[in-house]
Every structure is written in C-alpha cells, then in structure tokens.
Amino acid sequence: MFTKFGQQLKPIGNRSSSETKKEQANQKQNFQITQKRQKSESKVSEEQKSLFQSISTQRGNVRLPDLNKSQKQIEKSISGGDITKKPPLMKSRIIIDTKQKQQQQQQQSLTQSMTIKNKNDESIQHSQQQKEKVKVSYFSQSRPGYDGISEKTNQDRELCLQLDENNYAFVVMDGHGMEGEQVSGFVKEQLKLNLNKFYKLFDFQKIFLDIHQKMKLQTAFECQFSGTTATVLLLKENNIQCGWVGDSRAILVRKHQDLSVIELSVDHKPHLEGERKRIEQHGGVVDTYHLPGGAPIGPSRVWAKGAQFPGLAMSRSLGDLVAASIGVSQIPELKIVDMVNKEDLFIVLGSDGIWEFLNNKTIAELVYPFYMKNDPQGACQKIIQEAVAAWKMHSQGIDDITAIVIFFQYGL
Structure with missing residues (x-):
C-alpha cells in the first residue's frame, strides 16, 4: 500500500486482469515511467461515462501525482465519482476453524456417552473451570510514518475495549488517501459506539455497511478517493471472531510442542481470484504500474477502464466511493x-x-x-522497532505502523 519515494510513476501499456508479481523490494530509484496507457479495448459504458462526468472539474483535471514534486500525495487519487451508487449486497464468507470444531464434536459425543454426574461432581468441575479462567492483558501502540523528508500525519487508528468481564474488542484501521486520517477517525468512533451497544450479537456485515453509508452522507470530509481498512476482533469467553476489510492483519499464536500461527484474517488484495472477478464484473480493471519495458512494478491495483484512477492497492475497504462503484467491496469476511x-x-x-x-x-x-514475561508493552515496542528497521533497509520512506498485542494467561 505504501509506495517507495523518489520514483516518478506513470503507468503505461494495456491494462490486463492477470495476477501481478510481488513488489521488488530493492528496485533502483529515480526511474522514469513513460505515460503510455493505451485505451482499453472494452468501451466504457454509458453508465460509467455518466459516473465519471459527474466528478468535479477540479478533480477531473488532476493527473497521477508526481512523486518528486509532491511526495506526501503518494497513492492519492485524481478524480471523483457517483457517490450515491451502492454496490450490490453480497454474503459474507464465514470461515470456521475445522480442527477445533471436530474436537468440540468429539467432546460433545463423549459427554453424551457419560453417566449423569451428581451435584458434588458438578461442584468440583465448576471449581476447576474457575481455576482455569483465562486472564487477558494487552497493549497497543501506533507510530507515524516518514515520507522521505519529514514525519507524516498518522492515518492509522486503533481501539481496545473491555466490554464486560468476559468480552473484549480490538480494532485496527489504516486510512489512505488525502482524507485518510478523517476517514479512519470517523470509522473508529462509529465502531466504538456499535461495539459498546451490540457486542453480544455483533452483526459484522450490517454494521460495516451502515458505517459506509453514513460516511457517504456526512459533509465534514470527502471520501471519493479516501478510505480505510478495518479489522475488528471480538474476544469472547469461548471463541475469537474476526471481521475485516482491507489488509490490516490479525494472527493467533498457539503452542502445543512448537509455536504455530493461525491466520485470523487474509489480506484483501486485488489480484486474488475471487476479488479480481468481482472487480471485473463491476467494470474495474486489476493491474499494476509498468516500467518502460512493460515489466510490472508494485502491488496490484484497481483501475477504471481506460483511466488512470483510482489505483487502489486493496480490493475491500470502507469509504473509497469511486473504487466502490467499480467493484471494491465494503462487505467484511468473517x-x-x-x-x-x-x-x-x-x-x-x-x-x-x-x-x-x-x-x-x-x-x-x-x-x-x-509473552513468557507477560510484557505486552515490551512486545509492541519490539514489533514496531523491527518493522521500522525493515522499512529503512528496503525503502526511503516508512509507513504508519500500528500494533496491538493480546496475551492469554491461564491458571491465575
């Protein structure tokens, strides 16, 4: 999502929908990208023409940013769209940890085959469960990025809530675009209200869509070309629920004999097969920037046919109204x-x-x-320290960095 600085990027070549390569971490700096984008063979529909003609003249005359002249506007968009057009409703995909479901079914089967316990047995079992009650400790930290010249405005937001004795909520939002800070701040406040009110039966899809619609109607900022990721984690007594749009990520770490990682979210990238098909069905194109020789450079992005916008490097988000009109979705996975x-x-x-x-x-x-020292604050600081060091090795700039670390302690 973060584009390296000191590079003048001008897309060329025909746009294709093939899956693109990963960004080369050590690309040479100061290359020139010839602006040779050819018109798409597929004609823009009358509806699409009407959509883009409705964009304000001021935005319509802008071109992709010259990164040497305006380094703070990297990946900022250049036009507007029909903000009233709502993408079709799609069902959330619910992914269940099948291994744990099988274990649960086996336990239920075992329980059914056992004889009924007397009151003393039930009392002992309750006492053991109380001893095994998990203690949750957590810490969050956010650091603004660096654009190659000075510190950036931090467009990330995080949220940590203890909703009651057994329920917690954790959220990370990563804003992007000219108004990214306002978008992520707006989404944070809306999620905070909904989580406090509806956490026991939190409808991820309904709440995400409601927030998106409210954003379209507000007048405090523009979100035609600005948006945010949102990854919401609900920690309950017996399970973890994660709903997300975009590429802010959550992982769970388990230890039986060795450490193992369970992905609680999967980054929403435009080149993923299901994401690409949806975008193409709504008139969008998935492609990257291209070098003068035609080689792809950088992450896959979402474009309007025959146009140089919006260039969004993710396939789902909140806000991004122009991108939403060509297939970028606000519907979270769960x-x-x-x-x-x-x-x-x-x-x-x-x-x-x-x-x-x-x-x-x-x-x-x-x-x-x-974790072994029960020091979530130290863990957060270490993550950010190592992430900053990695950015300095591979790039002239540094992205905004936000981390939340949640520890589970047992038998306390």
Whole structure:
C-alpha cells in the first residue's frame, strides 16, 4: 500500500486482469515511467461515462501525482465519482476453524456417552473451570510514518475495549488517501459506539455497511478517493471472531510442542481470484504500474477502464466511493476460531506497516519471549522497532505502523 519515494510513476501499456508479481523490494530509484496507457479495448459504458462526468472539474483535471514534486500525495487519487451508487449486497464468507470444531464434536459425543454426574461432581468441575479462567492483558501502540523528508500525519487508528468481564474488542484501521486520517477517525468512533451497544450479537456485515453509508452522507470530509481498512476482533469467553476489510492483519499464536500461527484474517488484495472477478464484473480493471519495458512494478491495483484512477492497492475497504462503484467491496469476511485452553498464547493485530517486510512467523517469534514475561508493552515496542528497521533497509520512506498485542494467561 505504501509506495517507495523518489520514483516518478506513470503507468503505461494495456491494462490486463492477470495476477501481478510481488513488489521488488530493492528496485533502483529515480526511474522514469513513460505515460503510455493505451485505451482499453472494452468501451466504457454509458453508465460509467455518466459516473465519471459527474466528478468535479477540479478533480477531473488532476493527473497521477508526481512523486518528486509532491511526495506526501503518494497513492492519492485524481478524480471523483457517483457517490450515491451502492454496490450490490453480497454474503459474507464465514470461515470456521475445522480442527477445533471436530474436537468440540468429539467432546460433545463423549459427554453424551457419560453417566449423569451428581451435584458434588458438578461442584468440583465448576471449581476447576474457575481455576482455569483465562486472564487477558494487552497493549497497543501506533507510530507515524516518514515520507522521505519529514514525519507524516498518522492515518492509522486503533481501539481496545473491555466490554464486560468476559468480552473484549480490538480494532485496527489504516486510512489512505488525502482524507485518510478523517476517514479512519470517523470509522473508529462509529465502531466504538456499535461495539459498546451490540457486542453480544455483533452483526459484522450490517454494521460495516451502515458505517459506509453514513460516511457517504456526512459533509465534514470527502471520501471519493479516501478510505480505510478495518479489522475488528471480538474476544469472547469461548471463541475469537474476526471481521475485516482491507489488509490490516490479525494472527493467533498457539503452542502445543512448537509455536504455530493461525491466520485470523487474509489480506484483501486485488489480484486474488475471487476479488479480481468481482472487480471485473463491476467494470474495474486489476493491474499494476509498468516500467518502460512493460515489466510490472508494485502491488496490484484497481483501475477504471481506460483511466488512470483510482489505483487502489486493496480490493475491500470502507469509504473509497469511486473504487466502490467499480467493484471494491465494503462487505467484511468473517472468521470464527474456538479457543483452546492453555494452547492459545497470544494475538497480534496490526496495520500493514508491520507486515510489509515481516512475516507471521517472524512476528510470532519476536513476541514469544515477551509473552513468557507477560510484557505486552515490551512486545509492541519490539514489533514496531523491527518493522521500522525493515522499512529503512528496503525503502526511503516508512509507513504508519500500528500494533496491538493480546496475551492469554491461564491458571491465575
């Protein structure tokens, strides 16, 4: 999502919908990209023409930013769209941790085959359950990025809530675009209200869509070309629920004999097959920037046919109204994982500033020593320290970095 500085990027070549390559971490600086974008063979529909003609003249005359002249406007968009057009409703995909479901079914089967316990047995069992009650400790930290010249305005937001004795909520938002800070702040406040009110029966899809619609109607800021990720984690007594749009990520770390990582979210990237098909069906194109020789450079992005906007490097988000009109979705995916007593150690939730150069396993190994000391603050600081060092090795700039670390302690 963060574009390296000192590069004048001008897309060329025909737009295609093929899956693009990963960004080369050590690309040479100061290359010139020839602006040769050819018109798409597919004609823009009358509806699409009407959509883009409704964009304000001021935005319509702007071109993709010259990064040498305006380094703070990287990945900012250049036009507007029909903000009243609502994408079609789609069902959320619910992913269940099948291994734990099988274990639960086996336990239920075993319970049914056992004889009925007397009151003394039930009292002993209740006492044991009380002793095994999990204690949750957590810490969050956010650091503004660096654009190659000065410190940026931090567009990330985080939220940590203890809703009652057994329910917690954790959220990370990563804003982008000219108004990214306002968008992520707006979404944070809306999620805070909804989580406090509806956490017991939290409808991820309805609430995400409601927030998106409210954003379209507000007048405090524009979100035609600005938006945010949102990854919401509900920690309940028996399970973990994660709903997300965008590429802010959450992982759960377990330990049986060795450390293992369970992905609670999967980054929403435009080149993923299901995401790409939806975008193409709504008139969008998935492609990257291209070098003068035609080689792709950078992450896959979402474009309007025959146009140089919006260039969004994710396939789902809140806001981004122009991108939403060509297939970018506000509907979250949902994953539910049953907790395993004493094996579930900790969760790390963070913006893509962490994950750009550090993988899941690396983060798990960084945090584990701090888990053994029950030091979530130290773990957060270590994650951000290592992420910053990785950015400095590979880029002239640094993205905003936000981390939330959640520890589970048993038998306390």
